[in-house]
Amino acid sequence: MELPIVTEISQNRRSPFEVLIATILSLRTKDEVTRSASKRLFEKANTPQQMLGLEDSEIAELIYPVGFYNTKSRTILEVSRVLIKDYGGSVPDDLDSLLRLKGVGRKTANLVLTLGYGKLGVCVDTHVHRINNRLGYVKTKTPEQTEMALREKLPKQYWIQYNDLLVTWGQNVCKPISPICSKCDISIYCKRIGVTKSR
DNA sequence: AAAACGGGGGC
DNA sequence: GCCCCAGTTTT
Numbered sequence: 001m002e003l004p005i006v007t008e009i010s011q012n013r014r015s016p017f018e019v020l021i022a023t024i025l026s027l028r029t030k031d032e033v034t035r036s037a038s039k040r041l042f043e044k045a046n047t048p049q050q051m052l053g054l055e056d057s058e059i060a061e062l063i064y065p066v067g068f069y070n071t072k073s074r075t076i077l078e079v080s081r082v083l084i085k086d087y088g089g090s091v092p093d094d095l096d097s098l099l100r101l102k103g104v105g106r107k108t109a110n111l112v113l114t115l116g117y118g119k120l121g122v123c124v125d126t127h128v129h130r131i132n133n134r135l136g137y138v139k140t141k142t143p144e145q146t147e148m149a150l151r152e153k154l155p156k157q158y159w160i161q162y163n164d165l166l167v168t169w170g171q172n173v174c175k176p177i178s179p180i181c182s183k184c185d186i187s188i189y190c191k192r193i194g195v196t197k198s199r
Numbered sequence: 200a201a202a203a204c205g206g207g208g209g210c
Numbered sequence: 211g212c213c214c215c216a217g218t219t220t221t
Contacts, residue, residue: 004216027217033207034216067205071218105218125216143217167216176214177209 004171005035006115007164016091016116017083018046023108024075029066031171037063048080048089075103093117106144114160122150123163127170134174136191 003011006022014022021041026034041062045051051059059073066072079101083089091112092098098109110121124147132138138149154162173180181187181198192198 006216023216026215028205028215029217030206030208030215065206067207067215068203068217069205071204075218103218107217111216123216126214127216163216171216 004164004167005031005038006111007167009038010115015046016093016112017048018042019116020079020091020104020108020112021046021051021076023111024072024079024103025063025066027072027108028068033065033067037066048083051076051080052084071103078102079104091116093119095121106147110147111163114163118160120156120159121163122147122154122159124150125167126176127167127174128163130176130194131166131170131174134179134190134193134195135186136193 006019006026009022010019018038022034022038025038025041041059044058044062045054054077056073056077059076060069063069063072082101083091087097093113093116095109095113098104098112099106101109104112107123107125110123112121113119114121114123124143126143128150129140129143129146132146132150133140137153138146140146140149150162170176173184178197178199179195181190181192181195184190
């Protein structure tokens with residue numbers, strides 16, 4: 001099973017900055033599309049200093065297929081500027097500082113901590129949110145509520161592996177539409193809440 | 200709470 | 211052709 005792109009980047013010993021940028025590119029975007037776009041971008045620039053050497057429109061053109069390319073290219077440049085100005089050109093390794101960056105929300109911040117620094121983070125995206133609610137493990141409306149619930153319920157030692165596992169599972173088995181329940185190892189524990197069609 | 204940001208891929 | 215995607219910001 002192919003690894004999600006951001007995970008793959010972290011496992012190739014890429015920098016926290018690359019994890020951060022790849023995560024920004026991946027927002028609301030299919031994994032395969034993010035894969036090619038991040039590769040193109042990193043060939044041109046993979047540090048905040050190098051990013052600032054590119055024009056807004058240049059970045060937008062490189063990442064074009066990911067969608068939201070105007071927002072994302074501005075975010076990349078703005079984040080790069082702040083990293084140089086306030087953090088000596090490196091990515092901060094605490095949640096509060098990361099959340100203060102424009103364009104970085106809870107999911108991105110926690111993912112940078114987890115994959116960029118091997119630190120604690122419960123990263124709740126649509127996959128983690130959906131799977132936990134289907135299982136009946138949590139009953140939450142927003143991803144942030146799911147994050148807080150998991151911090152209480154899930155043993156710390158599993159937090160880092162947990163996200164990668166569920167995202168991979170969410171992309172390949174417990175899909176948003178027509179999940180392949182016959183291929184699911186934890187099917188017997190699942191309440192299938194909100195699952196209409198399954199295979 | 201809902202809209203806006205967006206092209207690509209699945210069906 | 212229609213709907214969703216490792217979200218976040220703005221209204």
